[in-house]
Amino acid sequence: MPVSPDIRWIDNAAALDVACADLMDAPVLALDTEFFREKTFHPVPALIQICAGGPAWLIDPLAVECTDALRQLLTNDAIKLLHASSEDLEVFAHWAGVLPAPLVDTQVAQSLLGEDAAMGYQRLVEHWVGETLPKEETRSNWLERPLSDAQLSYAALDVVYLLEVWHRQREELVRQQRLEWVMQDCADILQQSERSEASDGQWYLRHRQLWRLKPQQIEAYRLMTTWREGEARSRNLPRGWVVQDRLLYAIAERMPENRFELAEVDDIKPTLIKREGDELLAMVKQARHEDTVNLPPAPLSPALPPFKKRLKALKQVVNGEAQRLGVAPEVLMRRRELEALVVANMRAETPPLPTGWRGELLNAGLDDALKAFSA
16 A cells, blocks of 8 residues: 655745755655646646655645745755656746756666666556555646645655655666666756757657658748747647647648648648738748758658668667667667668768767667668
């Protein structure tokens, strides 16, 4: 049976600062958030949970703003534990204005200890602690007040057990000499989170079918996705509520010159044309008239035999090392990263080989695999 946590509810600045003073000397802080995000770009914080081995402090962000004392706590030298941290980091960045650091993501840690690259928190607790956590409150309304006893207990357990999980993970990471790998990866996560707005212009690269487009079409898609990301953020709307990726891709394919041609794009609605049509057409026009020397080269098709042969050779290197380490191959390198190596090799460019501990393990094998095609 799960423990019955000691829960401390915080709904005013004075109580929050008292909690921060109590936690300031803790070497490790377990953190979690509950939030709502169905109608907004930014997550709406509904609860902030903190535990250092004693009480579980539950902060009500609907009633109290982040204080300087909490910001200092979130950025002091203590390790900040989170599980599957990406959206939680957005909550802290938006609500507190700072990111919890130094960070340890227990999902990242687990990915380096086994073949499950994305183990959920409940399975993680069961694996390391042997406790089965309740699931009933997973999708409950965290914005309602007052929260039920079941909600409070569920939220508290999310940080109470995180500490015990990490202590056991850390022992195993030290035994396998992989603790520094986790710290490197989590530092990278923080760096990437800080670049969220600056990376708007890279959103277009996520599309798996870019290779089907010509350079001017890719430029149109890049301009439109960059614009859409900025609009979604400034309007605080889900990006799909501004305009969906598939529609922007379809517009880039067609490269319409006027509203009549824009209206012929599959599934586009008159309301979108009325609201955003001029902006979209202006970006298509800009891409159409862009000097070709400023455009990237046409993407390489992953269906080409030379591409597939190189990708297969690189995968063999990664899969072999992953098997030796007992981890999932995607923990070492994602498909997109392998494809970037293939493209660089086929274009006789410097390959973007991995850095850090991954580079130490993989680069010799990857380089040899690529050299076989460069001879």
